[in-house]
Amino acid sequence: MEFRNLLLEVSAGVAQVTLNRPKALNALNEEVFSELSSCLDTIGQDSSVRVVILTGAGEKAFVAGADIAFMQGLSALEARRFSLMGQEVMNRIEQLPQPVIAAVGGFALGGGCELALACDIRLASENARFGQPEVNLGVIPGFAGTQRLARLVGSGKAKELLLTGDMIDAREAHRIGLVNRVVDRAELLAAAQEMAAKIAAKGQVAVRLCKEAVNNGLEMDLDRACRYEADLFALCFATADQKEGMAAFIEKRGANFIGR
Ligand code: CAA
Numbered sequence: 611m612e613f614r615n616l617l618l619e620v621s622a623g624v625a626q627v628t629l630n631r632p633k634a635l636n637a638l639n640e641e642v643f644s645e646l647s648s649c650l651d652t653i654g655q656d657s658s659v660r661v662v663i664l665t666g667a668g669e670k671a672f673v674a675g676a677d678i679a680f681m682q683g684l685s686a687l688e689a690r691r692f693s694l695m696g697q698e699v700m701n702r703i704e705q706l707p708q709p710v711i712a713a714v715g716g717f718a719l720g721g722g723c724e725l726a727l728a729c730d731i732r733l734a735s736e737n738a739r740f741g742q743p744e745v746n747l748g749v750i751p752g753f754a755g756t757q758r759l760a761r762l763v764g765s766g767k768a769k770e771l772l773l774t775g776d777m778i779d780a781r782e783a784h785r786i787g788l789v790n791r792v793v794d795r796a797e798l799l800a801a802a803q804e805m806a807a808k809i810a811a812k813g814q815v816a817v818r819l820c821k822e823a824v825n826n827g828l829e830m831d832l833d834r835a836c837r838y839e840a841d842l843f844a845l846c847f848a849t850a851d852q853k854e855g856m857a858a859f860i861e862k863r864g865a866n867f868i869g870r
Contacts, residue, residue: 629646662709669716733798745774813869
């Protein structure tokens with residue numbers, strides 16, 4: 611598939627999506643969102659894709675936010691439309707059947723931080739910087755940053771970042787649980803590929819159900835969420851992968867999963 615603002619490469623069950631507007635530090639506008647949306651549609655329907663890596667082109671940025679030049683002249687109604695469009699893409703990432711790993715090399719600010727937050731796992735390079743600087747522009751985050759940031763790092767830390775607009779480095783982002791792991795810039799994509807390959811080798815129904823269980827369970831009370839988990843657990847017993855995985859353990863050999 612050809613895009614103006616994205617690169618899509620699929621290899622060995624891993625799709626790497628690279629936001630590719632390095633001159634604007636990969637800033638997000640309507641065209642980028644509409645391309646991301648169709649790219650995610652394609653990936654979501656492709657059962658050969660087991661894991662997705664989302665990253666930004668260039669050395670400087672993952673994504674430096676929503677495109678400020680684009681937003682500057684928007685009316686209130688246009689701004690609402692843009693916000694809903696961005697939120698829909700973030701939701702689509704969160705609800706994609708496959709796990710999505712954000713490989714953040716450089717700035718992840720505003721909409722860029724929100725994009726990383728919508729992913730399942732975040733790896734950051736040493737030079738990565740995170741922040742929600744919208745208050746510096748007289749606005750608030752519009753792609754669900756006020757919600758996902760607070761859910762991930764707690765409301766106190768989230769409010770500090772949202773209200774001050776301060777940037778934090780990769781170490782601090784790791785300390786507060788905003789990123790899973792920090793690696794050298796040169797090793798970022800290799801680390802993401804390594805993690806993707808590890809996930810891609812597991813039983814894929816189980817991988818997808820894990821993602822679903824966490825995402826949907828967090829929206830329920832604990833009682834209902836645990837029942838929901840039991841139903842998904844039971845569903846695994848209808849798969850060839852459960853039979854293979856458990857037989858392989860008993861027979862002391864590696865499992866050969868077929869993904870159903
Ligand atoms: N939108 C549009 N263009 C952007 C951009 C953005 N968010 N961020 C950077 N750029 C552009 C710059 O305008 C510049 O373009 P020109 O070369 O044509 O002048 C180019 O990218 C390189 O940027 P800088 O020269 O500014 O690079 P720097 O190294 O000096 O600074 C930076 C890097 C600290 C990331 C700085 O670019 C910056 O502060 N960017 C804006 C960050 C921001 O405020 N993001 C939040 C946006 S609001 C939002 O996202 C709302 C929402 O949730 C819906």
